[in-house]
Every structure is written in C-alpha cells, then in structure tokens.
Amino acid sequence: MNFDTLETPRLTLSGISPELMRYIFENLPKDEIKRILGHRSEKDYEKEASKHQNGYSSYNRSFKLFLLTDKASNTIIGRCGIHNWNTEHRRAEIGYVMEDEQYKRKGLMTEAMEAILDYGFRHLNLNRIEALVGAGNVPSLRLMEKFNFTKEGLLRQQAYASDKFEDSVMFSKLYHEHI
Numbered sequence: 228m229n230f231d232t233l234e235t236p237r238l239t240l241s242g243i244s245p246e247l248m249r250y251i252f253e254n255l256p257k258d259e260i261k262r263i264l265g266h267r268s269e270k271d272y273e274k275e276a277s278k279h280q281n282g283y284s285s286y287n288r289s290f291k292l293f294l295l296t297d298k299a300s301n302t303i304i305g306r307c308g309i310h311n312w313n314t315e316h317r318r319a320e321i322g323y324v325m326e327d328e329q330y331k332r333k334g335l336m337t338e339a340m341e342a343i344l345d346y347g348f349r350h351l352n353l354n355r356i357e358a359l360v361g362a363g364n365v366p367s368l369r370l371m372e373k374f375n376f377t378k379e380g381l382l383r384q385q386a387y388a389s390d391k392f393e394d395s396v397m398f399s400k401l402y403h404e405h406i
Contacts (some may be wrong), residue, residue, distance in 0.1 A: 233293065233346060235338035240293040240307070248292070251280045256388040257310040259286060265294055265303025267326060293338050293349065297330065304330045309347050309356070318355040319347060323367075331366075340370060344405060354402045361386065371398045 231242030243264075249272035250262055257272065266272045292308040305325040312319035313384075321343060325331050349351045358376060360367040371378070376398035 231291070231293075235342050237298055238335060238338055238342075239296045239337060240334075240342055241296065242308075243292045243294070247288055248279060252276065259309040263381075265296075265306075265326070266396045291346075293339070293343060295335070297335070304335070305339070307336065307343050309343065309353075311357075312351070312353075317353050318357065319351070319353055320357045320359065321347070322358075336370065337373060340367065340374060342347060344374065344400065348402050348405050356400050358400075359385065359395040360398060361388070362396055368396070371396075374400065375404065376400045377404075388406075 228376050230247070233240040233242070251263060255263070255379070256312040256371075260266075260275075264272075264275060266275065288310075289312045290308060290310040291312065292306060292310070294303050295305040296302065297304050304327050305323065307323040308320070310322055322342070323336055323340065323343075325336055330374060344356060347356050358367075360370060360371060362381065377400065379397045379402055382395045382397055385395040386393045
C-alpha cells in the first residue's frame with residue numbers, strides 16, 4: 228500500500244485517501260484493518276467500518292486522513308487530517324484526535340497540525356481551512372490560537388456528543404495567512 232507520508236521531528240504521518248480506504252476495507256481481513264488503522268478497540272473498528280459502508284465522501288467532497296505514528300514507539304497515537312474537502316471551492320475542514328492520554332500535552336498535535344496545514348495549502352491547493360471546535364474544548368481552542376486561526380462565530384447546538392447537543396466555535400485560516 229502506498230501512503231502519502233509526512234515527517235515531523237517525532238511523528239510519521241501516513242496519509243489515506245478514499246481510494247486507499249476502499250481498498251483496505253474491501254481486500255483485507257478485519258485484524259489487518261484494525262492494525263493498519265490503529266484501532267484500539269472493536270468500537271473503533273465498527274465506527275470506521277460504518278463510515279466506509281455509508282460512504283466517506285459525496286460527489287463534491289473528499290478527505291485525506293493521516294495516521295499519527297510516534298517514531299520512538301512505532302505506535303499509532305492519533306489522527307489528523309482534512310475532511311469535507313470541497314475541491315471546487317478549495318476549502319476543507321481540519322480534524323484531529325489524540326487516542327492515548329500518555330501522548331497528550333507534549334506538543335505532538337502541534338507538530339501534526341503544522342504538517343497538515345502546510346500539506347493542505349501547498350499540496351491540496353486549499354485557500355481556506357476550517358475548524359469546528361467544541362466551545363468547551365480548551366486544548367483545541369488553544370491550538371486554534373497557536374496557529375492564528377480566525378474565530379468566525381458560534382454555531383449553537385451544532386454537535387451531538389455524550390447524549391447532549393453542544394455548541395461549536397467556527398474558525399478558519401486562509402492561504403495568504405499561512406504562507
């Protein structure tokens with residue numbers, strides 16, 4: 228399998244396209260899929276399988292998901308990538324998650340975000356990268372500040388998580404603000 232690979236000082240980022248994700252789910256056994264995608268539980272696998280079965284993208288949307296591998300332990304520790312990528316309008320949303328508590332608060336997501344933002348603007352030809360952040364998600368709000376994203380507004384009860392609706396803060400960063 229050919230992954231697009233990005234490197235940071237402490238991470239290897241392995242990029243998965245919709246086509247590669249389709250190949251993985253249609254040709255590999257479940258245990259191999261879980262290993263490749265870094266799933267730590269059956270629930271993680273089932274969530275990903277559901278996304279695959281229901282279609283990751285529509286006619287004008289795509290994604291590029293990067294698995295974050297810690298170079299020291301060779302362990303997949305999280306994900307960071309571009310989704311809701313609208314090629315016609317040259318915009319996408321960035322999303323990220325750190326799977327393991329032991330890797331949080333060490334600046335690793337900062338490394339990954341820097342690489343993904345640069346990849347999005349330079350290689351995917353994006354003009355705008357958006358982020359939707361839970362209004363109470365302090366670490367993510369700090370990341371937006373660190374990368375000089377512009378706060379555009381509050382989307383009331385935009386996300387449903389933990390059996391309740393939550394507000395999201397809309398942020399954006401434009402090509403000329405990054406390069």
